Amino acid sequence: MQCRHSFCTRILCQDSCWKEKHTMRAAELQDHMRKVGTWVDWERTCDRFIIGDPETEVKGIAVAWQARFAALREAINRGCNLFVTHEPVFYRHMDDDESVFTAAHAREKKAFIEENGLVIFRCHDVWDRMPEIGIVDSWAKQLGLSDKLGGDGFHSVYRSPAAGLRRLAEYVLSKTRDLGQDSVEMVGDPNAVVTNVGIGCGAITRYETMINLGADAIIGTDDGMSYWSGGSWTLDGGIPLVIVNHCTAEEPGMRSLAEYIQREFPEVRTEFISQGCMFRTVS
Structure with missing residues (x-):
């Protein structure tokens, strides 16, 4: 692609031209978080790709507290194929328990993700302790x-x-x-x-x-x-x-995460999917 900034020198327009040419891969988000999250034990963390190909070209990024079925459908409706979740996808903290797939809805969820080409990245340990905009400080600001x-x-x-x-x-x-x-x-x-x-x-x-x-x-x-x-x-x-509710306390931080990803990866659209309190009370 020819640079449209004819008044710039090659050096001055290098960054702008790169953004026009660059195609984001899902793996770049993990690479970024590994650089930022110096407090994370990256050999033991749950922050990883749970399902999908990290080399996938990213068309849009969806961010939500949890990758529930409804949120996954919403991500697809918004044109997103990289889904960033804070909590597990398949109901166990490390997402490594195959016994969950004895339940039909768990198998259906996995099939849905695969059939729609979704890539799901877990961002938990990094964002829990991210200064100023992470889970704890965002919750304080909400309050x-x-x-x-x-x-x-x-x-x-x-x-x-x-x-x-x-x-x-x-x-x-x-x-x-x-x-x-x-x-x-x-x-x-x-x-x-x-x-x-x-x-x-x-x-x-x-x-x-x-x-x-x-x-x-x-x-x-x-x-x-x-x-x-x-x-x-x-x-x-x-x-x-x-x-x-757990989700109530962490949703402000997830909104901050979506805003952060949009700033860091401006070449790709980031969508925040609100979930909020998981229950309603009857009295």
Whole structure:
């Protein structure tokens, strides 16, 4: 292709011409994430191509929290053949358990992916700890938390936006309704005093860690706790707890990921597919 920038020297227009000529391969996204994610153990991570040919020419990129059937169909409808997911495709953390395919819908899902030429890349460990725009910091921004007191990469502690547990729960609900969260769970005395609140990274919500970092209340997720364990631990300790859906807490970070990929790979269109809270409550 001849350069259209006739007024430029070859050196000055080199980058622009390259973008016109360049055809992105799916593998380039993984290469980029490996360079960025210096904190990831790339020999053991779940961040890899789950299914599809990494050498595939990318026509469009879809980003979603999870590669569920509905999201895969939506990706195809939007003209995307590279799908970036945060959570597993086939229901196990490492996507390496062949027993899942005893279920008919799992076999159908795999066949659908293959028949439509989709390539699926898992971006989990990189994005969990990506500074400022990753899962934890994007969740904090969604919640309107800004006065940060401490953190360890997976957890952060902020000055609480509300003084009591009930008010904190109401505040969290107001910040997550647009993500499909129609209610939040509250554990503890509704009138308990709250000063500093801890948040985690999706299902990585280690309560003791957040308390040790200076939190006296916790905003956790359903996948990040068990009531018989974490629930009783917070009740016995008098620690106020608010719980949202796992996807709710991580969707803001996935939107940030889609925006990041679009900036880094401007020659290919990136589409964000919103999923939001996985459940609805009936009362």
